[in-house]
Amino acid sequence: MSSTKIFLKSSDDKTFEIDETAARASETLKNIIDGGCLDGVIPLPNVSSNILPKVIEYCKKHGGDNGSSKKIANGGVDKDKEILPDYDEEEDKREKVRVDELKKWEEEYMDFDQQVLYDLMLAANYLHIKGLLDLTVEKAASMIRGRTPDQIRENFNINSDFTPEEEEEMILIEDEWDDEWAFD
Amino acid sequence: MTKLMLSNSNGDEVDQADLYYCTDDCTDHILTEILIRLPLKPVLRCKCVSKRWFHLISDPCFRTSYVSHRRRRRSCCRRLIGFFKTPTNVSTYVCKFLPTITSSINDNKIEEEEESSQQVILEEGEDIISSLETSQGILKSFGYFMCHSNGLFLCSNINNMYYIYNPISKEYYQLPHPPKKQVNSTWKRPILGLVVAADYDQVCSGQLQFRYKVVRAEASRSNMDTRDLIEIETFFSDTGKWTESKVAVNVATYNHFSYNQLYARVIRGAIHWMSCLSIFVYDPNSIGEKHIEKIDPPPGSNSRPSIIGESSDGLLQLVALDKTHNFINVWVYQDSVNEESHQWSLRRKMLQVSPRPPSIGRNSFIPAVSLVALHPDNSEAVFINLNVAASMKLLETREEEEDLKQLKSTDMKAIFDLLALTNTQKQEVEKYRRALLVWIADFESQMNRSELKMES
Numbered sequence: 001m002s003s004t005k006i007f008l009k010s011s012d013d014k015t016f017e018i019d020e021t022a023a024r025a026s027e028t029l030k031n032i033i034d035g036g037c038l039d040g041v042i043p044l045p046n047v048s049s050n051i052l053p054k055v056i057e058y059c060k061k062h063g064g065d066n067g068s069s070k071k072i073a074n075g076g077v078d079k080d081k082e083i084l085p086d087y088d089e090e091e092d093k094r095e096k097v098r099v100d101e102l103k104k105w106e107e108e109y110m111d112f113d114q115q116v117l118y119d120l121m122l123a124a125n126y127l128h129i130k131g132l133l134d135l136t137v138e139k140a141a142s143m144i145r146g147r148t149p150d151q152i153r154e155n156f157n158i159n160s161d162f163t164p165e166e167e168e169e170m171i172l173i174e175d176e177w178d179d180e181w182a183f184d
Numbered sequence: 185m186t187k188l189m190l191s192n193s194n195g196d197e198v199d200q201a202d203l204y205y206c207t208d209d210c211t212d213h214i215l216t217e218i219l220i221r222l223p224l225k226p227v228l229r230c231k232c233v234s235k236r237w238f239h240l241i242s243d244p245c246f247r248t249s250y251v252s253h254r255r256r257r258r259s260c261c262r263r264l265i266g267f268f269k270t271p272t273n274v275s276t277y278v279c280k281f282l283p284t285i286t287s288s289i290n291d292n293k294i295e296e297e298e299e300s301s302q303q304v305i306l307e308e309g310e311d312i313i314s315s316l317e318t319s320q321g322i323l324k325s326f327g328y329f330m331c332h333s334n335g336l337f338l339c340s341n342i343n344n345m346y347y348i349y350n351p352i353s354k355e356y357y358q359l360p361h362p363p364k365k366q367v368n369s370t371w372k373r374p375i376l377g378l379v380v381a382a383d384y385d386q387v388c389s390g391q392l393q394f395r396y397k398v399v400r401a402e403a404s405r406s407n408m409d410t411r412d413l414i415e416i417e418t419f420f421s422d423t424g425k426w427t428e429s430k431v432a433v434n435v436a437t438y439n440h441f442s443y444n445q446l447y448a449r450v451i452r453g454a455i456h457w458m459s460c461l462s463i464f465v466y467d468p469n470s471i472g473e474k475h476i477e478k479i480d481p482p483p484g485s486n487s488r489p490s491i492i493g494e495s496s497d498g499l500l501q502l503v504a505l506d507k508t509h510n511f512i513n514v515w516v517y518q519d520s521v522n523e524e525s526h527q528w529s530l531r532r533k534m535l536q537v538s539p540r541p542p543s544i545g546r547n548s549f550i551p552a553v554s555l556v557a558l559h560p561d562n563s564e565a566v567f568i569n570l571n572v573a574a575s576m577k578l579l580e581t582r583e584e585e586e587d588l589k590q591l592k593s594t595d596m597k598a599i600f601d602l603l604a605l606t607n608t609q610k611q612e613v614e615k616y617r618r619a620l621l622v623w624i625a626d627f628e629s630q631m632n633r634s635e636l637k638m639e640s
Contacts, residue, residue, distance in 0.1 A: 121214050133217065141221035149232040161235045170232045 006033070007041040008056070014049040015041060018056050022063030026055075027128030046126045051119045054112075058132050061105060110139055216246055220253040331448040334380035336394055344374070346398060346419075362400055362417050362426050375401040375441070377448040377455035379468055396421045397468045399455060401431075403442035414441060414476060418468055429474065437464070437478045451494050458492060463500075482515045482528035495531070502528070 004020040006029070023029040032042055047055065112120075117136055124132035144152055153160055162170065219227055219241065227250065231238045240246055330338045337349040346359040377399040398419040413430045420427070433441070441464060446457035454467035463479040481490065482502065490504035500517040511533050520527045 122211075125214055133214075137214065137217040138221060140218045144218065144222060144230065145226060147226075149229060152230065152233050158234050158237075160233070162232070167232065170238075 008047075008052060009041045009043045010047055010049040010052045011045050012049050014052075016049075016052050016056055018059060019063065022056070022059040025059040025063040025129055025131070027130075029127060044127075047123045048119065051116070051123050054116070054120060055123050055127065055129070055132070058109065058129065061102075061109075062129075062131055106135060110135065114143075212240060215240060216249055219246070220250045330376045331378050333378045333396070333450040334394070336378065336380045336396060338376060338378040338398060340376065348378070348394075348396065348398070348421075350394070359398060359419055360424070360426065362419070363428055364402070364415075364417065375403075375446050375448075375457060377401070377450070377457065377466065377468075379450050379453060379455060381453075394421065399466065399468050401441075401466070403438055412438060414438065416466075416474070431466075431474055431476050433476055433478075437476060440464075440478065441476070449492060451492065451500060452498065456492060456500070463492065463502075479517065479526075482513070482530070501531075506533075 006018050006020050006023045008016045008018060008023075008029075010016065020033060023033065029042065044052065117139060121133065121136045121140065123129075124136055143155060147155065149160075152158070160167065215237070219230060222230070227241060231241045330340050332338065337347075339347045339349055344362065346362070347356050348359065349356040378396060379399070380394050380396040400417040400419075401414055402417075403414050412432055412435060414433055416429050416431055417426050418429065419425070440459060440462055441457075446459050446464070449456045449458065453469050454465050457464040457466070462481065465477040465479060466474070468474070479500075482504070490502055492500065492502050495501035495516050497516075502515045502517070504513055504515070505511070506513055513533050514531045515528045516531050517526050517528055519525075
């Protein structure tokens with residue numbers, strides 16, 4: 001089943017080809033494939049032909065090797081595994097190269113404008129591609145980090161719908177919010 | 185920009201594809217995903233962006249997602265590693281949370297510190313702070329922070345390369361390979377300790393000549409014949425060499441030593457390795473045959489979470505919550521009446537007034553308060569972390585019973601008052617000149633947490 005081809009149709013009726021293994025990076029596509037409703041072409045009315053190739057590019061890179069991408073995405077650690085695994089210097093080096101290479105790829109891949117970022121987030125969300133969603137959302141978060149509400153509005157083209165009085169009030173109570181946020 | 189990105193949910197520009205499914209849900213979901221990745225303060229500030237953002241962030245569902253996301257990320261935990269003094273300004277203390285090997289050993293990447301997730305505060309401490317900020321990057325290249333003594337860090341990477349790092353001068357020194365460089369995979373990760381002889385005169389005169397010893401102890405799990413020996417390698421900065429030795433221990437000590445996670449603290453020049461059950465004392469400076477002393481925690485005390493340090497009269501001091509979590513007990517380890525052995529004696533008991541009772545979380549018992557550290561200059565004061573507001577406070581302990589009573593009263597509030605570093609509260613900070621407050625929005629020691637879980 002390694003090289004079964006899947007066809008995806010974008011919202012503007014263009015058809016793209018993707019390997020089944022790659023397509024499985026998307027939960028949504030995986031369910032469609034596993035559900036056996038594969039009827040030649042899968043229509044994706046939410047994804048335009050501008051974005052679909054970008055999504056396919058990601059899937060190709062990450063399809064099949066959920067392992068390594070997952071590792072990075074979670075940044076997670078299994079608490080039970082406190083003991084060092086058997087250590088293999090060569091394996092460690094290879095792993096490092098792999099991670100470096102992936103990072104570099106991601107950097108290049110993520111080089112696009114805000115419009116694409118927005119569409120890609122929507123597509124990743126719709127297709128349930130967790131890695132891609134993490135990647136895009138993280139980028140969006142970095143655009144908010146360290147910015148004032150004014151800058152955020154400007155950056156994301158949002159109009160403040162608070163009245164000036166309301167806004168003043170917001171600033172005044174800002175400090176009090178902290179206390180609401182007990183981490184229980 | 186042609187389209188309103190993350191615009192109002194009832195925004196006029198709707199993607200054509202949105203006919204298919206609900207935009208509101210989708211973009212709210214994405215916006216949530218974005219915002220939960222931000223530190224707490226910026227998130228709260230984001231409430232001002234628009235009504236939609238305000239409602240989203242105010243929603244209890246968002247809060248739940250935010251907290252659980254933080255929890256997941258916190259698997260790469262930070263630990264209070266200590267207080268540092270500048271040679272020129274002894275009243276400056278900095279405490280700092282750094283990624284430690286405990287939880288990040290399997291993790292290739294240490295999460296970037298977030299701007300407001302931790303703050304280090306004290307007057308005239310700016311230079312140290314920035315120095316520590318940048319040292320974070322350097323530490324990453326060294327591997328992991330292992331332990332510290334007198335302001336020096338011992339760092340180690342997965343290859344068992346060791347570095348001594350001075351976060352203030354940013355100097356570092358790479359230790360030669362220890363004799364047992366090839367760690368047998370059946371061996372536990374070596375247990376480390378660093379003892380630095382303090383010589384502040386030298387430090388002040390600009391000669392950063394620290395003299396130190398690095399201790400690396402290993403207890404083999406596989407070799408049944410040697411269950412009474414712990415192998416110790418010691419590095420001397422004077423000679424620049426490692427030496428090997430063996431310390432005879434009993435089986436109980438051996439087992440504890442090899443199976444538990446140990447954290448090193450240096451008290452009176454001796455390394456105190458602390459596990460959730462016991463304290464092991466090893467003094468690399470002692471003359472004659474070296475030994476490892478095992479000290480069990482005081483009876484009837486809630487052994488965890490507890491902190492150890494040196495009391496004002498030079499004794500080993502342990503501060504622990506009692507089983508009810510209502511009292512903080514201060515114990516000292518001193519000669520017993522017949523002077524044949526040491527034992528714990530309760531020096532004082534403080535009522536710990538917490539704004540709210542401990543909560544039972546889904547996975548664990550979360551105490552309303554956790555102990556963080558002793559004040560470096562005043563062993564009568566202890567830093568506590570009130571989990572309620574995710575902030576840390578300094579609790580000054582009182583010797584007199586009368587004072588204890590006072591603490592019960594509303595005066596307590598003054599002590600617990602948040603000394604956050606907002607401009608309005610600068611005077612307050614001035615008032616508590618010696619108090620260090622650390623704003624730790626996402627701190628909750630993973631260590632304490634997991635150990636509490638073990639207990640229950």
